[in-house]
Amino acid sequence: MSTRRPDPQEQQLLEAWQLRERLIAFQGNEAVRVFHGPGEGSGELAGIAIERFGAHAWVTEWEGKGREASQATRKAVAHFLVGRGLKSGVWLGRPRQGVPAVPEPFFGEVPDQEFTVSEEGLKFGIRLREVRHPGLFLDHLPLRRWLRTALRGQRVLNTFAYTGSLSVAAGAAGAASVTTLDLSKPTVRWAESNWALNGFQGVESRFIFGDVFEWLPRLKREGQQYDCVISDPPSFSRGNKGSFSTAKDLGKLHELLFDVLAPGGILVSSINSAQVPYEKMEAQIVGAARAKSLELQVLSRIDLPPTFPTRAGDPEARYLKGLVARGR
Ligand SMILES: C[S@@+](CC[C@H](N)C(=O)[O-])C[C@H]1O[C@@H](n2cnc3c(N)ncnc32)[C@H](O)[C@@H]1O
Structure with missing residues (x-):
């Protein structure tokens, strides 16, 4: 019997997810930062943060904080999030200076319209398209x-x-x-x-x-x-x-x-x-x-x-x- 050794990137994402589970961050809360690369990532994951808004993800990549994320890394992130029940995600590159472009869809069907998430019972409208921030810090x-x-x-x-x-x-x-x-x-x-x-x-x-x-x-x-x-x-x-x-x-x-x-x-x-x-x-x-x-x-x-x-x-x-x- 062979046990698959988790890939180092998957391991970082998994440890971060499990930390949120221990913190009960998902309880009553559809909006959670599930990975904070600058503090818990390395290599290509050091420069990204992943936020979950209901079934959708918003990834921010900061230029210069980690090695630039390759297509393979984007795929690995998408694979990880799909495995946790997420349906779509967008990816926003933040340049060191100046205004970022709008985010790019990187997996699934990204909602065109604003949708509502609940954070500890309060409701907030989230937008993933044509914006530079989803609307909730x-x-x-x-x-x-x-x-x-x-x-x-x-x-x-x-x-x-x-x-x-x-x-x-x-x-x-x-x-x-x-x-x-x-x-x-x-x-x-x-x-x-x-x-x-x-x-x-x-x-x-x-x-x-x-x-x-x-x-x-x-x-x-x-x-x-x-x-x-x-x-x-x-x-x-x-x-x-x-x-x-x-x-x-x-x-x-x-x-x-x-x-x-x-x-x-x-x-x-x-x-x-x-x-x-x-x-x-x-x-x-x-x-x-x-x-x-x-x-x-x-x-x-x-x-x-x-x-x-x-x-x-x-x-x-x-x-x-x-x-x-x-x-x-
Ligand atoms: C960091 S955000 C605030 C986040 C907010 N407190 C929250 O919790 O969601 C900064 C906001 O300041 C606004 N802003 C920047 N300069 C301003 C000014 N001179 N007067 C009023 N608002 C300003 C921007 O439009 C932006 O919405």
């Missing part, structure tokens, strides 16, 4: 969980909202009102449709399409005050008011955020920047708080979930970071 699951437990009866402002997943979490908490703000019109529409999917009763909602740097002063002029202000900017962006980078402009951004934070309100501030260490981020936020005569009490820190393992001794790999703090 899976690394923010711990933050969505935190918001769901903390915002009952609160007035919430979600800035840099993208498809509004953090607004949905606030709605699920039973917030009094949720305002969702993003620079991209299609994204704000997507956020509205995610909100509608969840059918919240008795939560006031407002959706704003615009630049945070124009709208925060405008909301202040309107006399708006929020019990929770959420900020999750990209590492670099260019809006109507010029460019913004998390490396340089977090202080300026937070001064504007504090202008609309009600006394005793909660700041949720997250960044996705490998090059900005947590301590530097916190120092910029504390500087902005002092400029507004506020002291901050840190309630929680934002970090990657266990479905995004990183190698110990590699702090840059923990790109997602931030804090939840109360202003006094």
